[in-house]
Amino acid sequence: MAPLRHRGPDQSGVYLDPDLAMANLRLSIIGLGDGIQPIGNEDGTLWIVYNGEAFNYLELKAELIEKGHRFATSTDTEVLLHLYEEYGSTCLQRINGQFALAIWDSRKKELFLARDRVGIRPLFYVDTAERLCFASEIKAILALEGTRELDLESLAEVFTLWTTVPGRTVFQGVRELPPGHFLVVQKGRPSVPQPYWQIPFYPCDPALRGADEAAEQLRELLTDAVRLRLRADVPVGAYLSGGLDSSIIATLISRHGTSHLRTFSLGFQAAPFDESRYQRELIDHLGADNRQVLVSNEQIRAAFPDTVWHCEKPMLRTAPVPMFLLSRLVRDEGYKVVLSGEGADEILGGYNIFKEAKIRQFWSRYPASQRRPLLLEKLYPYIFSNPSRERHYLQEFFAVRERGADSPFFSHEIRWENSRKNLTFLSDDCRSALAVYDPLARLAETLPEGFAERDLLARAQHLEMELFLAGFLLSSQGDRVGMAHSVEMRHPFLDYRVIDFAFRLPARWKLRGLKEKYLLKRAFRGVIPESINNRDKQPYRAPIRELFSAQAPRDYVDDLLSETRLRESGYFNPHKVARLYAKFLNTPAGLSSEFQNMALVGALSTQILHEQFVKGERLRALGRVTPDRVVRGGETPAPHRGR
Numbered sequence: 001m002a003p004l005r006h007r008g009p010d011q012s013g014v015y016l017d018p019d020l021a022m023a024n025l026r027l028s029i030i031g032l033g034d035g036i037q038p039i040g041n042e043d044g045t046l047w048i049v050y051n052g053e054a055f056n057y058l059e060l061k062a063e064l065i066e067k068g069h070r071f072a073t074s075t076d077t078e079v080l081l082h083l084y085e086e087y088g089s090t091c092l093q094r095i096n097g098q099f100a101l102a103i104w105d106s107r108k109k110e111l112f113l114a115r116d117r118v119g120i121r122p123l124f125y126v127d128t129a130e131r132l133c134f135a136s137e138i139k140a141i142l143a144l145e146g147t148r149e150l151d152l153e154s155l156a157e158v159f160t161l162w163t164t165v166p167g168r169t170v171f172q173g174v175r176e177l178p179p180g181h182f183l184v185v186q187k188g189r190p191s192v193p194q195p196y197w198q199i200p201f202y203p204c205d206p207a208l209r210g211a212d213e214a215a216e217q218l219r220e221l222l223t224d225a226v227r228l229r230l231r232a233d234v235p236v237g238a239y240l241s242g243g244l245d246s247s248i249i250a251t252l253i254s255r256h257g258t259s260h261l262r263t264f265s266l267g268f269q270a271a272p273f274d275e276s277r278y279q280r281e282l283i284d285h286l287g288a289d290n291r292q293v294l295v296s297n298e299q300i301r302a303a304f305p306d307t308v309w310h311c312e313k314p315m316l317r318t319a320p321v322p323m324f325l326l327s328r329l330v331r332d333e334g335y336k337v338v339l340s341g342e343g344a345d346e347i348l349g350g351y352n353i354f355k356e357a358k359i360r361q362f363w364s365r366y367p368a369s370q371r372r373p374l375l376l377e378k379l380y381p382y383i384f385s386n387p388s389r390e391r392h393y394l395q396e397f398f399a400v401r402e403r404g405a406d407s408p409f410f411s412h413e414i415r416w417e418n419s420r421k422n423l424t425f426l427s428d429d430c431r432s433a434l435a436v437y438d439p440l441a442r443l444a445e446t447l448p449e450g451f452a453e454r455d456l457l458a459r460a461q462h463l464e465m466e467l468f469l470a471g472f473l474l475s476s477q478g479d480r481v482g483m484a485h486s487v488e489m490r491h492p493f494l495d496y497r498v499i500d501f502a503f504r505l506p507a508r509w510k511l512r513g514l515k516e517k518y519l520l521k522r523a524f525r526g527v528i529p530e531s532i533n534n535r536d537k538q539p540y541r542a543p544i545r546e547l548f549s550a551q552a553p554r555d556y557v558d559d560l561l562s563e564t565r566l567r568e569s570g571y572f573n574p575h576k577v578a579r580l581y582a583k584f585l586n587t588p589a590g591l592s593s594e595f596q597n598m599a600l601v602g603a604l605s606t607q608i609l610h611e612q613f614v615k616g617e618r619l620r621a622l623g624r625v626t627p628d629r630v631v632r633g634g635e636t637p638a639p640h641r642g643r
Contacts, residue, residue: 001014001023001025001140001624001625001627002143002622002623002624002625003137003139003140003143003619003622004025004135004136004137004139004140005025005625006310006483006484006485006486007025007027007051007136007137007483007486008024008025008026008027008051008486009025009027009486010026010027010028011025011026011028011035011036011037011628011629012024012025012026012625012626012627012628012629013026013036013037013038013049013627013628013629013630013631014038014627014629014630014631015038015047015049015104015631015632015633016630016631016632016633017106017632017633017634018633019106019109019633020104020111020633022038022047022049022102022104023049023627024037024038024049024050024051025625027336027483027486027488028233028234029053029232029233029234029336029337029488030053030057030074030075030076030231030232030233031073031074031075031076031077031233032233032234034072034073034074034075035073035074035075035077036628036629037049037050037077038629038631039073039075039077039078039081039637040081040631040635040636040637041081041082041085041637042070042636042637043636044106044633044634044635044636044637045105045106045107046081046084046085046103046104046105046106047081047103047104047106047631048077048078048080048081048084048101048102048103048104049101049102050077050080050099050100050101050102051099051100051101051121051136052097052098052099052100052101052116052120052121053076053097053098053099053229053231053488053490054076054079054080054095054096054097054099055096055097055228055229055231055490055495056094056095056096056097056228057075057076057079057080057097057231058231060079060083060094060095061079064079064082064083064086067086069082069085069086072637076097080095080099080101081103083095084103084112089112089114089182089184089194089196090196092114092182092196092197093196093197095116096228096495096496096497097116098116098118098120098121098490098491098494099114099115099116099121100113100114100115100116100121100122100123100136100177101113101114102134106633106634108186109186109187110184110185110186111132111184111185111186112182112184112185113125113134113177113182113183113184113185113190114177114181114182114183114196115177115178115179115180115181115182116179116180117179117180117197117496117499118179118180118343118465118469118470118474118494118496118499119178119179119180119469119470119471119474119475120474120478120479120489120491120494121136121479122136122137122176122475122479122480123135123136123176123177124136124137124138124141124169124174124175124176124177125141125174125175125177125190126141126145126173126174126175127173127175127189127190128145128173131188132185132188132189132190133145137310137312137480138169138171138174138312138613139309139312139613139619141174142171142174142613142616142619143619143622147613147614147615147616147619148171148172148173148174148613148614149171149172149614150170150171150172150571150606150609150610150614151168151169151170151171151172152430152433152434152437153168153434153437153439153442154168154169154170154171155170155314155426155430155571155606156423156434156437156439157439157442157443158170158313158314158316158602159314159316159419159420159422159423159426159602160416160419160420160422160423160439160440161416161419161439161443161467161471162316162419162467162468162471162472163313163467163468163470163471163472164176164313164471165439165442165443165446166178166179166446166466166467166470166471167193169312169313170312170313170314170609171312171613177193178193178195179470180195180196180197180198181193181194181195181196182194182196197496198448199461199462199465199466199499199503200499200500200503200504201448201454201458201462201503202503202504204504204505204506208504208505208506211509211519211522212522214505214509214519215519215522215523216523217501218498218501218502218519218520218523219523219524219527221495221497221498221501222248222252222492222493222495222498222523223252223256224495224497225492225493225495225497225498226249226252226253226256226339226492227256228495229339229490229491229492229495230253230256230257230258230339232336232337234335234336234337235259235262235334235335235336235337236253236257236335236337236338236339236490237261237262237263237264237330237333237335237337237338237339238250238253238261238262238263238264238338238339238340239263239264239265239326239338239339239340239341239489240263240264240265240279240282240283240288240290241265241266241275241278241279241341241540242265242275242276242277242278242279242281242282242532243275243278243341243532243535243537243538243540244341244344244350244517244520244521244524244528244532244533244535244537245341245342245344245345245350245493245520246340246341247282247341247528247529247532248341248344248520248524248527248528249339249340249341249492249493250263250282250286250288250339251282251286251524251527251528252492253339254286254287254288260288260289261286261287261288261289262288262289262290262291262333262335263283263288263289263290263291264290264291264292264293264326264329264330264333264335264338265279265290265291265292265293265326266292266293266295266322266323266325266326267279267292267293267294267295268294268295268322268542268543269294269295269296269297270297270543270546273541273542273543275538276292278532278535279292281529281531281532282528282529282532285528285529291329291333293322293325293326293328293329295321295322295325295542297543297546297547297552298552298553299321299325300318300321300322300325300542300543300547301547301552301553301555301557303321303324303325304318304321304547304604304605304608305556305608305612306324306484307320307321307324307481307484308605308608308609308612309608309612309618310324310480310481310483310484311475311476311480311481312480312609312613313475313476313609314602314605314606314609315476315601315602315605316419316422316598316601316602316605317541317542317544317597317598317601318542318543318544318547318601319477319540319541319542320476320477320480320481321542322542323477323478323481323482324481324484324485327481327482327484327485327487328484328485330485330487331485331486331487335487336486336487336488337487337488337490338482338487338488338489338490339489339490339491339492340478340489340490340491341491341493342469342473342474342478342489342491342493342494343469343491343493343494343498343499344493344517344520345464345516345517345537346461346464346465346468346469347461347465347493347494347498347499347502347503348493348502348505348510348517348519348520349457349461349507349510349511349516349517349518350516350517350537351464351516351537351539352379352380352537352539353411353412353415353460353464354411354457354460354461354510354511354516355379355511355514355516356376356379356398356411356414357410357411357456357457357460358456358457358511358514359372359373359375359376359379359514360398360399360400360405360410361405361410361456362375363375363399363400364400364404364405367399367400373395373398373399375514376394376395376398378514379514397414398414401413405456406452408444408447408451408452408459409440409443409463410456410459411456411459411460411463412460412463416440418594418595419595419598420439421595421599422595422598422599422602424576425572425573425576425577425580425599425602425603426571426572426573427570427571427572427573428573429570430570430571430572443467446466447462448462455507457507457510457511458503458507461503474491478491505519516536516537517537521533521534544597544600544601545584545597548581548584548585548600549584549585550585550586556608557604560604560607560608560611561577561578561581561603561604561607563575563578565607566603566607569606569607569610569614571603571606571607571610572603572606572607577600577603580596580599580600580603581600583596584596584600
């Protein structure tokens, strides 16, 4: 249990019988005095361990009491156990929450594993001839099963798509249960993961009479999503970036919460990344009590290895590190729970990649146009204004390729074509092993039927949710860096009712011309300051180039990117990486490209993974945890008064 102590420092428990062992480390948020896991049903035939929250547990509990169930605790964990007892696997459809759970049926000798709809909570497993192991993080499996080599195909996926294809991890033989799926284990053998929810796609809903009515419905849904996510027996705070989404969530908390609003925000030493002045505007507007961590380049560099340890995958950007530092501030201030604005961009049309695809589609209808590509300057003025880059080159970079706008991956092809250049830094042996592997072909196998016939925005939204949201934002920038400091992040925009509503909206109510999140802004006009509501989106970024200058300390970076270490691990061509690193050290800031930034961060994070997990140095340094509670199979839970 020691590898996961950060996820649950408050209590620990173990269930043991001849067929199964389950353990839980608890972060106590609901039912502080009576929620230690595992929790069993009245006769000890069903047992649950669980990480997460069922926000509608009070409504579910009332329904189950009417059906004759009786409860011995005040936890949502016990509610889910009885919900499964009543409905079986279909219980998942009734849960409004974020979770990874395991339920053991000792009569059937059957294990049920499930994960929430969008993948807020992680769940990994390894299936060997001897046994099946599962855990919330890979490090717990490796500590038990032994270290694993990195999977080259999965590395190619990360260096192309920024994450692995759903279901895969970068460790050989380690699988991830995809979001919205469950599986059943019988006689030690797992079933094929089964979906109980998929990213929705609907034709335009004829019941929506107009934008004003839709805006009101959206505001009501978000208000209720926030209300449910304020349920806790501990204080609840909010992340505040200074942008639209977090400002809306903070405002709703201030209106409907029962205590004074505490917010937490990031500031950056590097001015281009800092949004402090926008944060201050909303803080003053709400009268919130804000705490800020001011992040320096040196702090990001120093915390990068710890962040990789918790994220358990290579990273192509440093953005998770400030979030790691922010969650540490939250915990130091005595908070365990924060609400955040993740998900709004994906479901309501907030990203530049959506606008970029729209411009390129418009341009593709008249490829010879000299005026249409100029619209790109509205999205990326900081790129087109760079005197070291010619406008002709950038227009060529964004041009529509041979497959045209009908390609299923049209919205993302430029991003992926650019990032897959990272593969050129791999060693000759790795490139040879990957010669016939195409991450895009693997991704295409996962797309739903009829995907290519959807409209452009619907395709782009699906790809963002399937890959970037689940595989990066909710993991490396969400759960993993939050739980590293025992902080739970909750996301009202990812309430399944809000998602379902958003995907019934016409595209013009999400992206109106080149104005992002049109309906969301309409819904909260007059509720939040107009300067924030009308502000163009500023993507959250963190310094990269500034971390690897000649003025940076000579530390682990020099060591891990040395020829000796690169040859030892075998993933990268030492000469190519050395030339790249030398360029960072010897040229002024701002002259490296996004591709080069990603390549250096990707190589460094992969080298760190190799040291921590493949060589296993940090795994071996972990101690042991003595559980607070041990339950043996056949015991009747006490003082339970069940159905």
